[in-house]
Amino acid sequence: xxxxxxxxNEERGKTWNRNWYVVNADxxxxxxxxxxxxxxxxxxxxxxxxxxxxxxxxxIVINADKVALSGDxxxxxxxxxxxxxxxxxxxxxxxxxxxxxxxLPVREAVRRMLPKTKLGRRMLRKLKVYAGPTHxxxxxxxxxxxx
Amino acid sequence: xxRARGGNKRLQSRRKxxxxxxxxxxxxxxxxxxxxxxxxxxxxxxxxxxxxxxRDFRRLWITRIGAAARxxxxxxxxxxxxxxxxxxxxxxxxxxxxxxxxxxxxxxxxKMAKEEAVKE
Numbered sequence: 001x002x003x004x005x006x007x008x009n010e011e012r013g014k015t016w017n018r019n020w021y022v023v024n025a026d027x028x029x030x031x032x033x034x035x036x037x038x039x040x041x042x043x044x045x046x047x048x049x050x051x052x053x054x055x056x057x058x059x060i061v062i063n064a065d066k067v068a069l070s071g072d073x074x075x076x077x078x079x080x081x082x083x084x085x086x087x088x089x090x091x092x093x094x095x096x097x098x099x100x101x102x103x104l105p106v107r108e109a110v111r112r113m114l115p116k117t118k119l120g121r122r123m124l125r126k127l128k129v130y131a132g133p134t135h136x137x138x139x140x141x142x143x144x145x146x147x
Numbered sequence: 148x149x150r151a152r153g154g155n156k157r158l159q160s161r162r163k164x165x166x167x168x169x170x171x172x173x174x175x176x177x178x179x180x181x182x183x184x185x186x187x188x189x190x191x192x193x194x195x196x197x198x199x200x201x202r203d204f205r206r207l208w209i210t211r212i213g214a215a216a217r218x219x220x221x222x223x224x225x226x227x228x229x230x231x232x233x234x235x236x237x238x239x240x241x242x243x244x245x246x247x248x249x250x251x252x253x254x255x256x257x258k259m260a261k262e263e264a265v266k267e
Contacts (some may be wrong), residue, residue: 004204004207004243004244005241005243005244005248044210044214045214045217045218046214047211047212047214047215047243047246047247047253048211048216048247049207049210049211049214049220050207051207071219
């Protein structure tokens with residue numbers, strides 16, 4: 001028996017590859033979408049998955065501003081951050097945030113599902129989120145990701 | 148009773164510690180007093196992790212088998228359950244290795260597992 005296979009960064013392009021995927025977020029539930037994307041970014045959909053190596057693929061999200069939310073989350077889902085000062089909690093409802101920064105909710109949802117590590121932050125860099133139906137990555141020949 | 152100061156025996160025991168602590172960071176590798184603690188911790192951790200290793204690898208194999216099974220439109224449990232009913236005695240280590248190195252064989256296994264699932 002050979003040793004368990006370990007993917008190595010140097011072997012990228014030889015024994016394993018990074019692919020590009022496009023996801024149309026239009027009408028997809030935010031959380032379910034994000035969890036699928038997080039799996040692909042981590043590489044957990046590939047048999048060569050290796051925890052300490054980023055074996056994931058690139059994911060392009062289009063129509064990110066049109067994701068679906070159930071219930072009254074448009075007004076009630078709050079994005080919170082704290083400035084560090086007393087009383088410095090800032091809250092902004094989803095409905096407002098999506099107008100101000102239309103790609104942020106999808107990005108944020110995925111980020112929170114990735115590992116909170118250096119590798120996790122690097123994985124997030126492979127996520128490209130766009131509000132409209134177009135993206136500038138035609139050259140990478142991305143494949144549609146069926147969710 | 149006279150105080151025991153050691154002599155050669157003491158030197159030997161110190162060297163034993165320092166030999167293990169070789170390559171440790173900062174004083175942990177140079178000063179005996181600090182190295183002693185570092186060595187105790189290091190040996191305990193390596194004891195723990197030799198046992199952990201078995202669990203960690205099994206987890207990794209299961210993740211990999213699951214990923215490969217999903218490529219054949221099956222969940223991990225459906226795949227394993229199917230093989231079980233077929234009395235295929237391959238363990239998770241073997242299955243994970245097949246998934247990585249021999250896609251064709253894995254596809255055959257997946258097909259067998261799927262047939263079992265359909266029968267129910």
